[in-house]
Amino acid sequence: MDVLSENKELEAALYAGVDYAVWLRHQSPKPLLPFMLFFNGGKISEVREVIGDKPDALFDEALQQLLYPFEQALMCVEARIQNGLEEDQDIILIKGFDNSATLGVMIGQKILGIESGQLFKRVGKPVLFSNKVPLPVYVGQTPIPYQLQPANIATQTVTEADGLTREVMYAGHVNASYLTYTLLQACKQLIGQQDAGFSGKINIHLVPGMPTIGDFEKFVLDDFITRIANLKATAQWEQLTARKIDIQFNYAS
Structure with missing residues (x-):
């Protein structure tokens, strides 16, 4: 994916976010329920479902009510996009934020669900849609920010x-x-x-x-x-x- 060479901690969280969404979706014929992932120390520290008609507003509200600082936070939804002359394509959209920056990113991973009658699969690689997504609320950095260690x-x-x-x-x-x-x-x-x-x-x-x-x-x-x-x-x-x-x-x- 290598979309965030300047912030490897957030990029590693995004890898986990895509995998987590695929894990929830790969055996289900129904779209994902929106959810959030919070990371501390390089690991998922909390998973929170977001249920409602306006997930973006609920995502922002959840961040504003958060009682502890996060290092990275992801907001995940499923959508359908126009795919030229072909059929609409299911896609997992993920907004990702790091508490060290006021701007986050949005990426998308196209998928083919089992409701198609075929085996579930990822379609292509994750795509970067934006690297200028405003952080809804500043929650403050953790005292000793996590630094990504290489997977040697x-x-x-x-x-x-x-x-x-x-x-x-x-x-x-x-x-x-x-x-x-x-x-x-x-x-x-x-x-x-x-x-x-x-x-x-x-x-x-x-x-x-x-x-x-x-x-x-x-x-x-x-x-x-x-x-x-x-x-x-x-x-x-x-x-x-x-x-x-x-x-x-x-x-x-």
Whole structure:
């Protein structure tokens, strides 16, 4: 997505916001209920549904009534947009704010819902609509603002008895969505090399530093595997080698 090179903390929150909305929507034939996500320390600290006819006004009201400072806040709704001569497109719209700035952003992620009769899928990548969305209310910065730590990935290539190689990765981050974004780039590069000597096996060890693996985090990790499987580079490599990409996560105890 890389829409906010000057504010990586907000960008990481937006990754989580898109994933959270997709998680809520992927098995439902109905549009999303509007909701808000608040972040502190790089993690989701509160999820709040917003029910009413005017979600934008309710979003603003919720911020004004907030009793504690947030580091990042997201406002998520689903809408339909005109798509040229094609059918209207469902889209998840997210306004994102960081308490260090008076202006936030709005991004959109197109989706295809299961009500279409097809499998749920994201359509394309998130798109930046605006980077000048006014913050409805200033709530003050936290005493020690969170600074995003990189999702460092250590890799090791292991040669198997049959002469083929497998890739072992060690990775962890408090934000599962930001972690899988970083892993996605690493796996794209690995598979894109089209190496016939690669077995297709990728073992990813999640090191301490990951949050508790709940339903949302499990979805994010499973969805990452699906997205890798759907890459054009994956299809090309599998056709070249007649093997399958096989990604396994190992959770730290």
